[in-house]
Amino acid sequence: MAERTAQRLTKPEEYAKLLDRFDTYLLDCDGVIWTGPTLVPGVADVLTMLRAKGKNILFVTNNAKKSREMYKKAFDGFGIQASVEEIFGSAYASAIYLSKILKFPADKKVYVIGEEGIEQELKSVGIQFTGGTDPEDRVFIPSGDYSSIKNDPSIGAVLCGFDMYVNYKKYAKAHTYITNNPGCEFILTNADPTYPAGGAFFPGSGSMSAPLRFSTKKTPTIIGKPHTHMMETILAAHDFNPERTIMIGDNLETDILFGINSNITTLLVMTGVTHEAQLSGENKSDTVPDYIVQSMGDFAVLADKK
Ligand SMILES: C[C@H](OP(=O)(O)O)C(=O)O
Numbered sequence: 001m002a003e004r005t006a007q008r009l010t011k012p013e014e015y016a017k018l019l020d021r022f023d024t025y026l027l028d029c030d031g032v033i034w035t036g037p038t039l040v041p042g043v044a045d046v047l048t049m050l051r052a053k054g055k056n057i058l059f060v061t062n063n064a065k066k067s068r069e070m071y072k073k074a075f076d077g078f079g080i081q082a083s084v085e086e087i088f089g090s091a092y093a094s095a096i097y098l099s100k101i102l103k104f105p106a107d108k109k110v111y112v113i114g115e116e117g118i119e120q121e122l123k124s125v126g127i128q129f130t131g132g133t134d135p136e137d138r139v140f141i142p143s144g145d146y147s148s149i150k151n152d153p154s155i156g157a158v159l160c161g162f163d164m165y166v167n168y169k170k171y172a173k174a175h176t177y178i179t180n181n182p183g184c185e186f187i188l189t190n191a192d193p194t195y196p197a198g199g200a201f202f203p204g205s206g207s208m209s210a211p212l213r214f215s216t217k218k219t220p221t222i223i224g225k226p227h228t229h230m231m232e233t234i235l236a237a238h239d240f241n242p243e244r245t246i247m248i249g250d251n252l253e254t255d256i257l258f259g260i261n262s263n264i265t266t267l268l269v270m271t272g273v274t275h276e277a278q279l280s281g282e283n284k285s286d287t288v289p290d291y292i293v294q295s296m297g298d299f300a301v302l303a304d305k306k
């Protein structure tokens, strides 16, 4: 079988041809639109141009810290137009998976290893939860005192995301529920091993869930990119022709693989986590995008040409 090769676009006419081919743009956020607190140059103009051309824009992020409402505020802060309905985060997709796919029972609760964004999304779909930001679980337990860790049969799922307050008590509770409650679901918002911040990498949601995967020996259901539960959540709310849809992202193992797993065209940008060394040579990734551009901001040359 011929090896897949990516087409690198550098010329305005190539950018224009690409925009003619696609109506729906699934855009990763960190590494594409912004990197941490900094907007990628030119991207705001490109988004305005896409909207002026009548394109559908959907934002698809694995960030599990924020709810859609919190993300909307981030877009507002950057002066970028975005509605809550256009934003799909792994916290929201997890809440939708629990409510729509699992039909999570109203009398059961989710135990959350995560922060406010996950709690907001669970609330938005009417699912009860414990853990999360509860101060009772954000504590150190003195060695040998397991009295506060008892099974609770009302816990029907453990949802693990990004938690800056992760601690032994939370792991011990989650482990107890997963191993003692028959049918207790074990769900990860996303499995990113690392989280990019300030030009470096730190442990991500996937790494935070690792102790539980190890201790329970259970394989979790993973919602975020590259898994297709995220796509099911998007498709439940938006209708689009996959042949005229493109996924734009900075991460080969999440964004680009997500596009490939969803049978849509993919475009890699080099403003985020991917390095040239992953695209050729002995460290070449097995995941190959259809197109590569240096930055999504490069499309701004078309906006100037009006
Ligand atoms: C890196 C990731 O964000 P994304 O690139 O999916 O927007 C995250 O914030 O966990």
Ligand SMILES: [Mg+2]
Pocket (backbone or CB within 6 Å): 028, 029, 030, 031, 032, 249, 250, 251, 272
């Ligand atoms: Mg990204």
